[in-house]
Amino acid sequence: MFTLIIADKKLEKQIPNNDYKIINLLKELDMPVETVVTKKNNKIVIEETLIEDDDEIEIIQVIYGG
Amino acid sequence: MKKCTQCGSKDIIIERKHSGQRLCQKCFIKGINKKVLKDMRKNKLLNKGDKVMVALSGGKDSVMLLDILYTFYERNIIDLCAMTIDEGIADYRKDGVDIAKRHAERLGIEHKVVKFKDCFNFTLDDIMSIDSERGACTYCGVFRRWIINREARNMNATKIATGHNLNDETQAVLMNYLEGNIENLTRIGPKTEARNEKFTVKIKPLREIPEKEIALYVLSKELEVHLAECPYSSSSFRGEIKEFMNQLSNKHPTIMYSLLKGFDKMKPSIKKDFTNEFTKSKECVECGEPGSHGLCRACVFKKEIYNNIQK
Numbered sequence: 264m265f266t267l268i269i270a271d272k273k274l275e276k277q278i279p280n281n282d283y284k285i286i287n288l289l290k291e292l293d294m295p296v297e298t299v300v301t302k303k304n305n306k307i308v309i310e311e312t313l314i315e316d317d318d319e320i321e322i323i324q325v326i327y328g329g
Numbered sequence: 330m331k332k333c334t335q336c337g338s339k340d341i342i343i344e345r346k347h348s349g350q351r352l353c354q355k356c357f358i359k360g361i362n363k364k365v366l367k368d369m370r371k372n373k374l375l376n377k378g379d380k381v382m383v384a385l386s387g388g389k390d391s392v393m394l395l396d397i398l399y400t401f402y403e404r405n406i407i408d409l410c411a412m413t414i415d416e417g418i419a420d421y422r423k424d425g426v427d428i429a430k431r432h433a434e435r436l437g438i439e440h441k442v443v444k445f446k447d448c449f450n451f452t453l454d455d456i457m458s459i460d461s462e463r464g465a466c467t468y469c470g471v472f473r474r475w476i477i478n479r480e481a482r483n484m485n486a487t488k489i490a491t492g493h494n495l496n497d498e499t500q501a502v503l504m505n506y507l508e509g510n511i512e513n514l515t516r517i518g519p520k521t522e523a524r525n526e527k528f529t530v531k532i533k534p535l536r537e538i539p540e541k542e543i544a545l546y547v548l549s550k551e552l553e554v555h556l557a558e559c560p561y562s563s564s565s566f567r568g569e570i571k572e573f574m575n576q577l578s579n580k581h582p583t584i585m586y587s588l589l590k591g592f593d594k595m596k597p598s599i600k601k602d603f604t605n606e607f608t609k610s611k612e613c614v615e616c617g618e619p620g621s622h623g624l625c626r627a628c629v630f631k632k633e634i635y636n637n638i639q640k
């Protein structure tokens with residue numbers, strides 16, 4: 264399980280496999296990498312970062328599309 | 330484990346796919362500062378003794394711009410002030426205006442908030458509540474430019490600095506090209522020329538910095554910014570271009586850099602052939618601001634809006 268923080272909401276989510284990265288999560292949410300900054304346990308990280316048990320992952324949308 | 334290509338730290342916050350560069354927070358901030366200063370020198374954006382007015386919205390671009398220009402102010406190279414426009418957008422604009430105020434206060438610089446309502450007697454919400462064929466961004470842009478020009482003179486600024494980033498610039502190039510507005514293309518660049526003594530020179534120190542890196546910079550430095558989306562932004566042609574460019578950049582990460590580079594190379598030729606004569610004597614008969622026709626665009630729009638409100 265990990266915690267996802269997005270748009271002022273906090274959700275508990277399952278980790279589907281042990282190679283689950285932030286970029287996989289972004290794809291599921293249909294959010295292009297170019298439009299967000301991501302944090303893991305309150306530190307800015309790159310999207311290739313692995314999501315592990317008990318992590319807190321925050322997605323901050325910084326660019327809005329058309 | 331991926332490491333910072335500068336210092337070897339394992340806490341990297343950005344990977345530039347096109348160059349293979351990976352950076353930690355510290356090296357990223359250092360590098361981007363250096364890049365902006367280099368661009369500013371290259372384009373001779375500042376002179377010693379300039380008084381720079383930052384068009385400070387409270388969004389990430391202008392907050393980063395203020396942060397960087399403040400280092401020049403600290404070293405006594407320039408004088409610095411800021412101006413924030415309150416367009417009057419309910420449930421949206423106040424947060425940004427308050428953030429702008431707090432930054433100016435924190436840095437101890439002269440700051441002014443100017444409201445559409447006080448200048449024109451209507452807000453952007455009022456404009457959008459009446460039927461109009463133009464989009465919100467067109468009105469907003471024209472009225473904002475009008476206010477910025479006027480306030481720069483009121484504040485005795487010698488330069489106006491705006492937070493336009495690489496995404497904004499490439500969108501502007503593409504939009505004007507697609508619409509065939511070649512004369513508008515001649516005005517896109519790091520620094521405007523003062524075509525009229527009432528115009529203050531505008532500079533864009535961040536025009537080669539991608540929007541995402543600006544967001545990374547302000548979040549890394551924990552600068553307070555307003556990140557919410559303007560409620561009127563989605564309906565514009567610019568929005569379509571933005572989406573298109575984002576999609577393209579995903580697959581081709583250098584596309585914005587090459588577009589702007591190519592454009593900057595072409596620009597002198599376009600300028601030579603397409604600059605329309607803008608004589609010094611032309612001033613708006615209504616408000617006195619410089620313009621190319623009898624009435625400036627802001628006054629033309631104002632008339633339209635007053636007429637529509639009365640209907």
Ligand SMILES: [Zn+2]
Nearest residue numbers: 333336353356
């Ligand atoms: Zn480093």
Ligand SMILES: [Zn+2]
Nearest residue numbers: 613616625628
């Ligand atoms: Zn006018």
